[in-house]
Amino acid sequence: EAAVTQSPRSKVAVTGGKVTLSCHQTNNHDYMYWYRQDTGHGLRLIHYSYVADSTEKGDIPDGYKASRPSQENFSLILELASLSQTAVYFCASSEGGYYAEQFFGPGTRLTVL
Amino acid sequence: GEQVEQRPPHLSVREGDSAVIICTYTDPNSYYFFWYKQEPGAGLQLLMKVFSSTEINEGQGFTVLLNKKDKQLSLNLTAAHPGDSAVYFCAGRSAYKVIFGKGTHLHVLP
Numbered sequence: 001e002a003a004v005t006q007s008p009r010s011k012v013a014v015t016g017g018k019v020t021l022s023c024h025q026t027n028n029h030d031y032m033y034w035y036r037q038d039t040g041h042g043l044r045l046i047h048y049s050y051v052a053d054s055t056e057k058g059d060i061p062d063g064y065k066a067s068r069p070s071q072e073n074f075s076l077i078l079e080l081a082s083l084s085q086t087a088v089y090f091c092a093s094s095e096g097g098y099y100a101e102q103f104f105g106p107g108t109r110l111t112v113l
Numbered sequence: 114g115e116q117v118e119q120r121p122p123h124l125s126v127r128e129g130d131s132a133v134i135i136c137t138y139t140d141p142n143s144y145y146f147f148w149y150k151q152e153p154g155a156g157l158q159l160l161m162k163v164f165s166s167t168e169i170n171e172g173q174g175f176t177v178l179l180n181k182k183d184k185q186l187s188l189n190l191t192a193a194h195p196g197d198s199a200v201y202f203c204a205g206r207s208a209y210k211v212i213f214g215k216g217t218h219l220h221v222l223p
Binding site for chain 1: 119122132134144145147149153155156157159162164210211213214215216
């Protein structure tokens with residue numbers, strides 16, 4: 001059974017609208033991450049969290065908020081969606097520590113029109 | 114900032130041929146390195162993680178080499194088959210952060 005799930009798997013949003021992407025993990029991991037993937041850019045870190053009720057900014061946080069209400073759940077919120085936020089978004093979880101690999105969800109394809 | 118340069122961005126090989134992907138990193142304090150495979154429409158799956166003290170790591174059908182002197186990490190698929198067609202990412206970890214390369218689209222022709 002998939003340990004990191006994302007919903008929705010795809011979404012079409014209108015410019016200026018609010019979008020919430022959800023992530024749920026059953027790995028019992030402390031760390032969770034949100035990345036976006038764009039052609040030619042690989043994966044870029046938006047926000048991450050290492051404990052419930054706390055989030056940290058990654059490399060490209062502008063235009064995004066994050067929420068970690070519990071160890072299992074991590075949401076990415078676009079308050080005012082823009083065309084430039086069209087991308088595939090991946091959630092991941094990991095243990096703490098340098099050795100820890102990340103376990104990825106299947107991704108959410110977001111199209112902003 | 115710290116970077117991981119990955120090349121080539123696209124690679125086509127015939128079934129049975131070898132395929133080599135190289136990553137060059139800038140942070141000398143990188144401790145762990147990771148290779149991920151992404152199949153179409155899916156998330157990234159770990160192929161192998163490499164600790165900085167180990168230079169040669171062998172997996173099933175592939176070898177990962179770490180050259181600390183040149184700060185290079187390579188993935189060598191020894192006899193590629195069509196099921197290896199995917200996007201491959203390298204990543205380096207230092208402190209709290211994981212930095213990904215931009216990916217290599219590998220296409221294995223039958």
